[in-house]
Amino acid sequence: MITTAVGNYPKIPDLPAPGKWRTAAERLQKGQIDQAAMREVEDEVTLEAIADQVEAGIDLITDGQIRWDDAQTYFARQLTGFAINGLQRYFDTNIYYREPVAEREVAWTAPMAVRDYEFAHAHSARPVKAVITGPFTLAALSRNQHYANRRTYMQALADALNHELRALQHAGAQVLQIDEPAICRHAQEYDLFADAIQRLLSGISAKTILCMYFGDIGGIYPRVLDLPCDVLGLDFVAGYRNWEILGRAPFSKDLMFGILDARNTRVESVDEVVAAIGKVTAMVPAERLMVSPSAGLEFLPRSVAKRKLQRLVEATRTADGTRQEVRV
Amino acid sequence: MTLPILPTTAVGSYPKPGYLLEARRKYLRKQISKEELTALERRATEEWIRIQEEIGLDLLVDGEQYRGDMVAYFADEMNGFAIAGLVRSYGNRFYPKPVVVGPVGRKSPLTVEWFTYAQSLTSRPVKGMLTGPYTIAEWSFNEYYPTRRALVLELAGAIHDEVVDLERAGARYIQIDEPAIHTRPEEDFELAVEAMEIVTAGTSAYTVSHICYGDVPKIYPAMLRLAVNQLDLALKNEEFGLLDTFRTHAFTKDIGLGVVDAHSHRVETAEEVAGGIRRTLEVIPAQQIYVSPDCGLKTRTIDETVGKLRAIVAAARLIRSELTETGTLGIAEART
Numbered sequence: 001m002i003t004t005a006v007g008n009y010p011k012i013p014d015l016p017a018p019g020k021w022r023t024a025a026e027r028l029q030k031g032q033i034d035q036a037a038m039r040e041v042e043d044e045v046t047l048e049a050i051a052d053q054v055e056a057g058i059d060l061i062t063d064g065q066i067r068w069d070d071a072q073t074y075f076a077r078q079l080t081g082f083a084i085n086g087l088q089r090y091f092d093t094n095i096y097y098r099e100p101v102a103e104r105e106v107a108w109t110a111p112m113a114v115r116d117y118e119f120a121h122a123h124s125a126r127p128v129k130a131v132i133t134g135p136f137t138l139a140a141l142s143r144n145q146h147y148a149n150r151r152t153y154m155q156a157l158a159d160a161l162n163h164e165l166r167a168l169q170h171a172g173a174q175v176l177q178i179d180e181p182a183i184c185r186h187a188q189e190y191d192l193f194a195d196a197i198q199r200l201l202s203g204i205s206a207k208t209i210l211c212m213y214f215g216d217i218g219g220i221y222p223r224v225l226d227l228p229c230d231v232l233g234l235d236f237v238a239g240y241r242n243w244e245i246l247g248r249a250p251f252s253k254d255l256m257f258g259i260l261d262a263r264n265t266r267v268e269s270v271d272e273v274v275a276a277i278g279k280v281t282a283m284v285p286a287e288r289l290m291v292s293p294s295a296g297l298e299f300l301p302r303s304v305a306k307r308k309l310q311r312l313v314e315a316t317r318t319a320d321g322t323r324q325e326v327r328v
Numbered sequence: 329m330t331l332p333i334l335p336t337t338a339v340g341s342y343p344k345p346g347y348l349l350e351a352r353r354k355y356l357r358k359q360i361s362k363e364e365l366t367a368l369e370r371r372a373t374e375e376w377i378r379i380q381e382e383i384g385l386d387l388l389v390d391g392e393q394y395r396g397d398m399v400a401y402f403a404d405e406m407n408g409f410a411i412a413g414l415v416r417s418y419g420n421r422f423y424p425k426p427v428v429v430g431p432v433g434r435k436s437p438l439t440v441e442w443f444t445y446a447q448s449l450t451s452r453p454v455k456g457m458l459t460g461p462y463t464i465a466e467w468s469f470n471e472y473y474p475t476r477r478a479l480v481l482e483l484a485g486a487i488h489d490e491v492v493d494l495e496r497a498g499a500r501y502i503q504i505d506e507p508a509i510h511t512r513p514e515e516d517f518e519l520a521v522e523a524m525e526i527v528t529a530g531t532s533a534y535t536v537s538h539i540c541y542g543d544v545p546k547i548y549p550a551m552l553r554l555a556v557n558q559l560d561l562a563l564k565n566e567e568f569g570l571l572d573t574f575r576t577h578a579f580t581k582d583i584g585l586g587v588v589d590a591h592s593h594r595v596e597t598a599e600e601v602a603g604g605i606r607r608t609l610e611v612i613p614a615q616q617i618y619v620s621p622d623c624g625l626k627t628r629t630i631d632e633t634v635g636k637l638r639a640i641v642a643a644a645r646l647i648r649s650e651l652t653e654t655g656t657l658g659i660a661e662a663r664t
Contacts, residue, residue: 010415011416012414012422015414015424086589087591089511089543094415095416096541264469265471298416301413301425
């Protein structure tokens, strides 16, 4: 059993300090610093996010996605073909993102997250996974004004992102995570989703995690087990129905078990988490489990995010009995 | 004072002047007293009242100079909340997200003193400004109540008491902001409707609910069931795309028509704003329209804010004269 983070991490420390990221972002907006200076600050804050995860004892970390304004525009701005529209609510959260609009052909021209992966890998004592937003979610949260229908739009996105996964794999990333929260709300579009994921993962031999949060997989289980990924990342907080859903068919993949609530400050007790791990191991053996929060931790103040990570490790080690070496 | 046709108004917040931002920083570091801070908040409030009068707005707001944030202010003033750290809402915008740690309720009136002060400065009507129960609940962490419903309904009772107190203090327009109302449209919309009924029950004030962003089409026409006279919405943000939604079912309430983008630095021209109003008039009659920015303007600079408000007032005047010329309105209705 290993522990892992899901993705993003708070960019600023708790009050009263404004935090260097926020100060720099304001100065960039006012034209007082340039992009290169902002990038240096992002690097520094990425190191803080890495340090918090490593110090907490997380086995498989992310870079905290400090450079992401949001999970959509980080990629849409770097692919060709997109304009960026106004603010939209991100699922049922208090977070807003700017809506990408596909106005022309969508294509990959250069690596988007490879430097981020290399930076984190070079500065982390623990293995780093690379995370991208998947084609289905990118399609669901953007507007298509170019392609004839959703299928061709999603295929174009899948092909573009396949280039990115290949580039990440080429750069040495051994674990690739594809975030697809939107499928939890659009199970009726499973065929489109499956088609997009197959295209996305073609030629990828690294270990892949398909991560679906903010809901359950009731409409797509057990079909989703047929997809060519190694791990399913599931949310057992917002998607508490997953407890019942997984009982419907043998779970044949590894499970990233999202059990600590990434969206509430209440820090779960060790006993609660240990009990949940005990319950899930009845369906998925411990050696095929990664224990994680339910989603990225940027919903929380940083001090609470760090306490959640510490509790995650404490509880998993208690459940495990022994400290295991990282296997990726 | 009666309002003209196409009354101009604002959504709530205005940017804080430099001296007030500085004073707030000093207050946090305990370098100045609460009284010193309050004196500067009153000064800034008066300045915004004068600016709005000078620009020619019809229905004023107090500018929320005393608030850090529209939810945290209420949480700070009520029982049952603790303040957590900052969380990001978008870009480099962060807000202090409160934590519900016990039973919530008012200790004393939350906004009456500020309303009374702002209204004492002007002969034009000033809106009473509240944050709605669904949004307070949704934008807080809940560590205490077993369900969101229990928390929302308890807060609705508290905000209702505030509506009663505002009306008693002379408020004829009361706005209840619910920007989070469409967070879970399928699961929670009935709860939001029920909560608003509690909030506005028995009031004779003209009530407004400001709702912004998110999937408005998803709660339309259901949103017309909210127990308020006016829904204040962000039209400019999507270049009036919402009008297509309003064509599907008559807009049966008054609308607070957001005609300038509250999150863009660009100041719209009066002609551009007038164009938005003209497009709206094809769908909603003039008698139902109030003209306003998309959202609170606190994230804009003072110059941008003034520029956007001037564009709104100039556009409303332009359209009023057009309506008079074309005979759509009687002279009395068009006079401002």
